[in-house]
Every structure is written in structure tokens, then in C-alpha cells.
Amino acid sequence: QPLARLCSPQLAGASPVNCRNARESSTQFQYLVVEKKGAKQNVGVIQLNRPKALNALCNGLMNEMNQALDSFEKDPHVGAIIITGSEKAFAAGADIKEMQNSTFQECYGGNFLAHWNRVSLVRKPVIAAVNGYALGGGCELAMMCDIIYAGEKAQFGQPEILLGTIPGAGGTQRLTRAVGKSLAMEMVLTGDRISAQEAKEAGLVSKIYPVEKLLEEAIRCGEKIAGNSKLVTAMAKEAVNAAFEMTLTEGNKMEKRLFHATFATDDQKEGMAAFVEKRKAKFTDH
């Protein structure tokens, strides 16, 4: 990928101005391939691209990930975002060489991994399309997304304990909430992996597809989502996420306030009128 290397900020100087002539944003990134997909080009796709490292997450990759996410957040055409890897690996972990010699003081003082949760702050829906290995930080990255679609050969795991550490990007929290205590404890304390089928049965992933069909099915889901009101979709996502942040009573109150607020939108009026008039709704994201 010579063009990608030339255009990476590290090699081309402070600004990627040399890359303006290059094709699309796929050449601005060293560790990612970033494109828009779908008939209406309304699904942003971020593909991890560090094949030699099985997409291990390094600081550079996560910085680029955040840039790509910022870009899709701002893009008024994009209604849903997909994060995916290769057929062999979604992301097989974090870059161990990068962190092995850090001291506690450096970690705490430098707020190590602080910016790795950007995915969980995105307001648009994010679908993780996981083929192959999603281990450690890779599993945590998938779990930060809203929806996980898995390929038939996907494997999920939190093997940090085998390296003398623990998950540090939400693995112990999101995995437990998704699959329950027994399986989460087993995975976190043994480092053992689960298959796509086990992940679906346990509630971690909602769909399984053949390896070669996974990304297109994820894009189809993204298109379905992007066809609704982006404004109201953000409210729906906020409400679902509130389920993890407050009691049921408080969550119901918050949902109710957001629900009432939808009645101030044009899209609610249009959506319900279209339903009553038995026609297709034309949302304006307003």
C-alpha cells in the first residue's frame, strides 16, 4: 500500500496535503481503509488494516479510528457506521510490544487507553462486523459498538490474564452485562475463547452469517438504520444505552422524556402521518 504510506502524516510532514490528489479517504490512513457504502452512500465503513499484526490495536490505529469516526459523525449523509477487520481477524488484541515496558506511573499519569473508548461515544449507530479473531482489545472494541454481527468462524475472548494483566477497555464490564457472570468469569479468568455460535447463544452477538456474506449483511443492516430519521435514531440509541447507566425507574423516566421530545420533531409528525396514510415516510432528520 505505497500510497497509504506516503500519505500518512508521519511520512508526508505535518499535513497530508500531498494526498489531495489521491483517491478518497482510503489513502489518508495508514492503519485503516475508510469508505462509504450502500446504494445511497449512507453507511460509513471503517476497516482495520494491519494484516501483518492481525489488526492488533496500536495507538496509531486508534488515533486514526477516532479521526474516521469524527469524520463520519460530521457527515450529514452517513446514517450508520460499520467497523470491520479482515476475514482472518477483526482485531487480535492490543499491541503488546507498545505497552509492555510502561510503568504504573506512566499509565496512570498518561491516562493510558483513555482515548480508546471514542467508539462508545459516537452518537450514530455503530455495527461491528466480526470475522475471525476478536480478542482482548479487539473484543472490547466490538463490544463498544451497538450491534455485533459475527462471521461463522469468529472467535471472541479476553486473554489478558494470560499476559499478567486484565481487560482495560471495558471488557470486564460489557462482557459480563452481555453474557452473564458465569461465562464472563470463565472467559476473563481462563483466557478461553468462545465461538460465534456460543456468542450468539449467550447474547453477545445478534446475528451470524457466512464469512463471505458478513460485511454485506452488516451494510444492509446499516442501510436499514440509515433510512430512518438520524435525529430520532440518535435518541433511540441514547435511550438503550441508558439501560446500563441507571436504575430501571430512572431509565424509564429518561426514555419518557426523550419520547416526549420526539413530538417536537418534524420526523415524528411525518413518520406517524405516513403510517396513518399508508405511505412511505420521508424523513428530513429534523
Added chain:
Amino acid sequence: TVRERVLQQSGGETQNASPVQQVGRALKSCQPEAEMKCGATQGTGAKLRTRHCPGRRPLQPPIPCSAAHCCNNVPVSLPLAGTQFQYLVVEKKGAKQNVGVIQLNRPKALNALCNGLMNEMNQALDSFEKDPHVGAIIITGSEKAFAAGADIKEMQNSTFQECYGGNFLAHWNRVSLVRKPVIAAVNGYALGGGCELAMMCDIIYAGEKAQFGQPEILLGTIPGAGGTQRLTRAVGKSLAMEMVLTGDRISAQEAKEAGLVSKIYPVEKLLEEAIRCGEKIAGNSKLVTAMAKEAVNAAFEMTLTEGNKMEKRLFHATFATDDQKEGMAAFVEKRKAKFTDH
């Protein structure tokens, strides 16, 4: 009594069943799609009675008619409130008549939840709460639909000001405040408000063709009666996000695998199985049952440590009850317990 004669006669299927016999049959089966299609959501009681029983005097006083209970040879003093409701059929079932059954009855609207229906639901629940004989409550719909949503025409033109100021949907959560156990017996569609109604119940039994969904996003709104909160807690983030953001439905089987429903039954067996579960529950101490339900619900309201403390306090409190003394004595003495709900 007339009613007893009617019910006796309604046992056999006869071509020449008199209106009285038809009513008796309908009373026994109490299906909203019974032959007596009286268009309950539209007409007044008097008009309907004339249609069914031409030439006969209407009952006094006129009562809004639901389902088939409008024919005037049947005494007004039915033991069950079937004739008091426009949108529901409400009865007590079980060998000991200790299971209250509330059946949604708006067949033309696929049981879409309107304000009137929810008000009647709350009345029926209040009545069963007060009734010392009722130990469990079942909410069900028709074979085709549990409740296919909320009444969109009713709400489409509301403004934010009207919603917030009027606390729109505030009273729709009455089901979640009932202290007795509530079982949702879901056949067919449980969508939007219908799915939310089922999830407010304690237990969900599904018929094999049941479908669950939260399609509000397709209408430009979001679930407003707990759908985003209860669905996520039941089926996990990925499936809840998928359902809420795409509007897609899941089958009964998927719902069971995901943890939303605990049993699946053939369509025609669903209600009887739900009643059987209700009878099992109603056979225990009603007092202690309410404490058990409160404890389980606390799991969604506080941390594990605080929830365990609360459970412990309730557990200790059971030792102040006669039913704990009776239940444990019966166990030790290897006999059946006789609970007194005290």
C-alpha cells in the same frame, strides 16, 4: 338460574342454537372473535342488543357491550366484569377461580392500545388487586395479536408541550406497579406498546407464532413505555439495539433463546398453560409471593449489594408471617401446606 341453564345448554353444538344458547357458548369460551360480532368498539349497548336479540327488551340499565355478553336473557349480575368493559374481557379462571384474566378485545385494531383501553386495564387491575381470592393475573390478547401497537391516530398530532405537560403515557405503567404476579400470554403480534405491555408483566409465555418488536423508529419516534429499558435488560445490547434501531421483529423462538420469554406453547394451548402457571402461583401464600416479586424487581433498581440487603430484610420479615411457620412445618411434617395469606 337462567345463566346456569344457558351454560348447560351451550355444551352441544346445535345448528338451531337459540340466541340464549349462543350467548351461553360465548360466555363459556369468551373468545372476542365469537360469532356474536357485535362491533364492540362502535355501537352503544342498546343498539347492539337489538341487533342480536330482535324484538326483546334491552337490559336495564344499558351497559356498553363488549364481545358477546349483550343478549338480554342473561342476568346483569354476571360474576365477572365482562360486560363492564368496552375494550377488554375480564374474568376469573381456574378450579378455585383464583386467576384473573384480562383479555384485550379490540379485534378490528389488532388490540392497538388506546387511552380508553389502558384506563379499563387499570380498572381491571385495581379490581383484581383488591380481590382476596385472586392470586395471579394474566393479560392476553387474541390468537392473532396480543397488541399490535399503540393507537397512532390518537397521538400523531400531539405536540411536545401537550406530551410533556399532560404527562403522556404516565398511566400506562400501572401494570408494572401491580403487587400480584402478572403473566403475559402472548399470541401473535406484540409490537411497540404491545411489546412494552408484555415486558411490564412478570412472566411472558409465548405462542409458537408470537412476534415481538419495537418498530417505533419507523414512525419517527422511540419506545415510550419502557421498551428501551426492559428489552435491553432482557435480551442484551446487540439484539436490543438491532430491534430498536431497525424496527425488525423476532420470533417466539428467538425471544426464548434471548431470554425475553420463558416458555413457548402451541397457539391453542397458550392460555390454558398460562392459567396453569397462574394457579400454581396462586396456590402459594399471597403475602409472601408479593415479597418474592418485590425482591426480584429490586434486581433492576439497585446494586447487587443493596439488592441483597433488601432481599435479606424481606426474608427476615417472612419469619413474622403465619405462612412461613405453616409452610416450613408442613415441609418437616411431610404434608401439604395450608397457607392463609397471613
